[in-house]
Amino acid sequence: MTEKQEKILQAALELFAQEGFHATSTSKVAKHACVSEGLIFRHFGNKEGLLQAILDEGERRFRVLFADIVMETNPGRVIRKTIEMTSQIDASDYDFWKLQYKLKWELEVSGDEKMEPLKLALSNAFSKLDFESPGLEVALLLLFIDGLGSAVLKGSSIDVNEITQFLLKKYNL
Amino acid sequence: MTEKQEKILQAALELFAQEGFHATSTSKVAKHACVSEGLIFRHFGNKEGLLQAILDEGERRFRVLFADIVMETNPGRVIRKTIEMTSQIDASDYDFWKLQYKLKWELEVSGDEKMEPLKLALSNAFSKLDFESPGLEVALLLLFIDGLGSAVLKGSSIDVNEITQFLLKKYNL
Amino acid sequence: MTEKQEKILQAALELFAQEGFHATSTSKVAKHACVSEGLIFRHFGNKEGLLQAILDEGERRFRVLFADIVMETNPGRVIRKTIEMTSQIDASDYDFWKLQYKLKWELEVSGDEKMEPLKLALSNAFSKLDFESPGLEVALLLLFIDGLGSAVLKGSSIDVNEITQFLLKKYNL
Amino acid sequence: MTEKQEKILQAALELFAQEGFHATSTSKVAKHACVSEGLIFRHFGNKEGLLQAILDEGERRFRVLFADIVMETNPGRVIRKTIEMTSQIDASDYDFWKLQYKLKWELEVSGDEKMEPLKLALSNAFSKLDFESPGLEVALLLLFIDGLGSAVLKGSSIDVNEITQFLLKKYNL
């Protein structure tokens, strides 16, 4: 990965996240990355290839993010870490996460599969803690996580820490 | 509102909801509505005007939808109706609601103000029922509602009724 | 000629004169005349027909304007009146005359034939006054008149009366 | 300035001069220049940018044309050269000069400032030759020049050399 390749990816990430995939022209990306437009196509084939490269990087980050939770053996900590996930994301990564959300709507890229390991870990955790309907608990928790992430990234004035604490209390964690 | 105007709005709603605003060309809308492309501009000025016309209709529907909840005096029923909201939406209205979600991401049209009356009604309801932190309860519930709507409209395999019942039980409703 | 027909002609004259024929849309003319766009085509067939109607009216005005000069028997007065022609045009007729000039360039409508009677009268006048080359004198004078009209209608800061007097003196008139 | 850029400019000059700015589509320019339409916008930004590029070149030619006159120290020669200006223009430059005239009417681009140096030189010349009203003499002469240029470029049958000679004689030059 050359330096210019990085610059293109960075510029694309920013612009796709801020303006959306379709609303961002490759020419804008090139200008933003201080690179000739042709170079984008040399390195990534086409506009979708550029997106895919960003998505692949996303895949990796998801794995890193989830790994910490999935590896956790204490069931309470699994749930706690899941709930605290949103409040942990670094402000410098906002563009990255925003893009993930955006794409789900703009290109109907689901990204649901990525959640499977987390679902399993959570399901297992709720079972161990003798919750009545572990499956529904998982679903409910993930809906909350999704809603919270969505709110935060859209710039809602919500206080993430406060509501995170509030939910933890509900689960006695 | 002439017959062709309706057809344009309907076609635009469908396409904007399915493909997104930027990815849908006015020419596609025209073809879908079996109408000349120029007519779109005669009636709605420009592409954004067309979108606005759909949004205005949306505004109306939001008010109708919320009115029923906001008018409710029994606090338990306010919360119940809010939780059941998603499961009530008619399949034939999916495009409409999908578009609302999509636009929040594609054009960063927040639509947060529209929620204010609902927030108030819920806050009031939680207070009456002696919940400790009514404000946080509202926030939490709305995050869940948002997440659920998002999941359903994105075609998740989630069972809306089941999870709705599950949540009602959590609130002892 | 109905009242609406007049209004269309008036609006078209103004707009064609100010913005040019090609830059003025029939829709703009209709709006300016407070009339439906279709009416223009009912009355004048097409956009060029509308222009022609204005031009026909122009033809008439040219004849009226020149008649006074051509009928003059005193040779000195023929020349004097020609020179004074520009300073006589009423400010309310500026649009009309401006359009004539504009069309000569935009549509290459010459309007040269219209000048023939004037040329003859001038030629005759210069002959009677024993000018050496009446033909050239006519040509020169008309070039000047054309230049002066052009300058005035383009909004030059030239003082028409002053220069008119100056020229009259050159011809000892 | 690449070869294709030149071809675009040349084609635009011809077409704008012949048909007018508004009546010439960028697509026509592209075809005439045997070039893709998009290239016009890559190089000149938009249609007006294309026009401006032509106008800038015009600016240059004006300076060259006037320089010769303005540098002249002999007052008689200043006037003589001014009068002879029109007869000097090369037939191959007709499109260029025609466009200058056309634009004055179509877009109301005055170009009056460009004449200032010439006005000064002429005013000075008439003063030195003890003309009574140098200012008016200048105005008169320029009106004539404008009228003559206009006539010639519109394809009048006027004999430029003959009338030029005639005027020179009037000034005893």
Added chain:
DNA sequence: AATGAATGAGGGTTCATTCAT
């Protein structure tokens, strides 16, 4: 690897004109 000129398809929009009422 990198540029920037060049392309052609398609973008949103305006146009003159027609037609039913």
Added chain:
DNA sequence: AATGAATGAACCCTCATTCAT
């Protein structure tokens, strides 16, 4: 006579992509 909805061609312009260098 008059309207205004409706059309389709053409408008200027932007797009993703290719190519020669």
